[in-house]
Amino acid sequence: MPDTASVKTGALKRLIGPVIGPVIDPVAFDFWAAKVNPLLSWERPLARVVARQVAARDSVTLVLKPNRHVPPVQAGQHVPVTVEVDGVRLTRSYSPSSVGGKRGKGCLAITVKRIPGGRVSSHLCQNVRVGDVLELGEAFGEMTLRPEVPRWLYIAAGSGITPLMSLLRAQAAGQSRADVTLLYWARTRADLCFLDELRHLDSHQPGVRVHIILTREAALLPGEHSGRPDAALLTQLVPDLAERRVYACGTGGFVDSLRTLLADQVAGFDAEAFTLPERAAVAGAPVQVTLRRSGRVLDIPAGEALLPALEARGIHPKHGCRMGICNSCACDRISGTSENLNTGATQTEPGVVRICISAARSDMTLDL
């Protein structure tokens, strides 16, 4: 449930919005509104942290109460979370580990694993406290509930458990009697999130089987397994593999190896990778530059200044000085790695890029 204050302003805004909407400055509105309630905003989707629990070693669950601008999230999807770290706004995707649940219908919980040196995960795990406000975006993802599928195999590695957990929870709450086997890989027992709840589901929820596989644990307890994913282990743990549809989630490498192993052995295979493989193209190698607004896709040599490269292909973006001073050619880099040709610095974070002095160093999407 959105909190009462935002319901009230919601009604207020519906009433006066059409009248004053065109003259209102949303930034100024938010500035004053936040003095009353930090969740109030003219249009920004915000959520307040209402609870914080340590979920496992280096992992923290944050329960979020969204305001009315946060679009609905389905179990299994991921949402962009934006935080400010050292003055810079950074956005990362997190798959809620539960949507709805006992804290109220609109709440969601994200479970974040801290990556050493990771800017957003460290901030979320170490600095964020109850009462803080995060900005959310629109949820994405196709790995959602599909009641028509009779048998599932969920495979998670590390923090990849999150979307699968939220699917399991939704299935358990919906009394759908879904037949789900979960294989959950982690390094050690201390890295496992939701362990009690998973054990409980395994023993009390008909149709649910949970297998824990630990890769770095010295001594295994009964019921635990070890080893990397391979054909032998998979057929041992899941005898009816061929009848199950797979949702897999983990790092890029993990997901890729599963796909090779399983894709034509199972009733269907979908996966989500949490780390995109790092690909900094060498100078001259062709990279794909996608222009979002015009929908054009171009091959451009990595390391070549974007503005002249686009012009050579018949596209004429707005520009000025062609030397990085006037900011006229600034546009949003939605994804991809760019290089500042004046300094040689590379930038992977989505943000503003001056195309006259920047080159692509990976496939890239520009807001042009």
Next chain:
Amino acid sequence: MTALPPSISSRAARKSLSRERLSREQVEQFGAELDALRERTLADIGEQDARYIKRIYAAVRYTGALGRGLLFFGIFPPAWLLGTLLLGISKILENMELGHNVMHGQYDWMNDPRFDGKTYEWDIVGTGDNWRKTHNYSHHTYTNIKGMDDDVGYGVLRLFPEQRWRPFFLGQPLYAVIFALFFQWGVAIQDIRLGRYFAGRMTGAELREEFRPTGRKMRRQLLKDYVFFPLLAGPFFLPVLLGNLVANGLRNLWTFMIIFCGHFTANVEVFPKSIIKNETRGQWYLRQLRGSSNLTGSKLLHIMSGNLSHQIEHHLFPDIPARRYAEMSKEVRAICRRYGIFYNTGSLVSQFSQVIWRILRYSLPSKPVKLDGKMLMAD
């Protein structure tokens, strides 16, 4: 004050300048030192700068709200005075330290849509988009190049002997006062270039089309300051309207003064178009430096001028957060000293009297000065 009359100090300084011409190689070394200063500063940009610009934003909001609040009690003269002053301060801060700097992309690295240089819209009748073109592009790229930088006299003033005298300029002391009072309107129509219309190079329909966004912005600004807020005050309509008018006027005068001090003091130079042919980064830096002048003063002056009191540093590093210019200016000065380059700075009184002197002096005919072939280097 012991300063020489502007015309005398000007001549003396000009002479010493012409003696100090650098070789091509020295200019590149000079540029490399500025590049290094730029990189050093950029490496340190971060949380403090983000906090600073948010504080400036908050100051704009608080002074604005307080000013407008007090103006509702504007039938009491002290409330009117204080309210008007606070609203003027709010508008000055918003236009200069916030809007102007944000629109240069100085805070783009924050990734914060509130401080996004390419979309920011400021509290003045001119549109952000027009400003980004005339100012960020034309003025900053072609600084003080006659015929390319519209800011050289804004098409109505003759400020340099290199500009051809016409009898029209006899009236320029008057035009300057009018321009100062209505500065925001001048800025608003700068890009429309009515001249093209009068010269018949643009149809009325084209002009109307080009004017549309500006017209919309003007309407919005006028409605806000002269209809919406005065109406909100009910019976005190008139004091609020007058307060808003005076606050806008104060902002106009102040920005005019600061901006003119940045490029039209006695020792700044103008350049011919030929100068940008094959211009290197070092030469670009040197041209920026010789076309700009600074103001000395208190921290308050720097903030209220949007740090355009450090016009030199702003022109060398237009995309670095302006709060850094004060620190950088120490090094820029030291670098200039080492290369024997004149660093043009002075108090507001001294620099602005030089501006006034230029306005008065060049309203009258003067011996024409040729720009052709002017170069920055000795070789």
